Amino acid sequence: MKQARHLLVSGKVQGVGFRYFAQMTAVDHGVTGWTKNLENGSVAIHAEGTPEQLNSFGESLKKGNHFAKVHQIEEGAADLQSFSSFRIKY
Template sequence: MKRFEIEVVGHVQGVGFRSFVEQESLNWDVTGTVKNMDNGNVLIYVQGEESQIQSFLSNIKKGNQFSKVEHVATKEKTIINDELRFRTIY
């Protein structure tokens, strides 16, 4: 089990990117959060098995049909034991 902080840079706000991320979390059975940042980037925390996270991250880097992901920065974080689902923070 691993947890990562992921900052996504590019045209990722106002294009359904958070919904896309939440759907990908269901596809790969990972938990965490996604939220827009004031600087125009999107911040994701994701937790799960490393292979699932890598697949999730691979799709996030591609983005949805309306977004343009320019850069993705990841940092490993401490696991949250009682996290049960993935959610969007508004």
Template sequence: MKMHLNVTGRVQGVGFRYTTYQMAVEIGLTGTVKNEDDGSVTIEAVGTKEQMEQFLTKLKKPQNPFAKVSHIEQYEDPTIKDYNQFNVVY
């Protein structure tokens, strides 16, 4: 399963990308997480349906006390490449 996620809220300047990276690696996903110019964060995630459900559940309630997720726009995107690992894009 290949998902494109765009997360809005207080998600930049608060370590959100790093905690997202940690969650993805813990769950076994591959892909990327990066800040966008509009203040949102984009995630490309590749994994099983079960992994994705677990990731989305955790993403909605970040363990990072400074981050706050307001909305997650998500859709399956078969054009996402197969990544070897999960990376933070700077």
């Protein structure tokens, strides 16, 4: 059963390729949705997939890429929108 989650990632996550990392990680885990930089320096993510896919995606995001430093990921429920891919919003 597909679910949707809204993630708010804070830390050193802008200017370090984090959105691209999130997109590649989503593809690896079969997760769809989007990611976007926010004005406050954090990154928003709308992720859709099975609970297992979303959990493993979230665990990978916590590790970040080599340049990012994830301090916190706030997670909440979101409405399922049935995306066909995972994209970066600008």
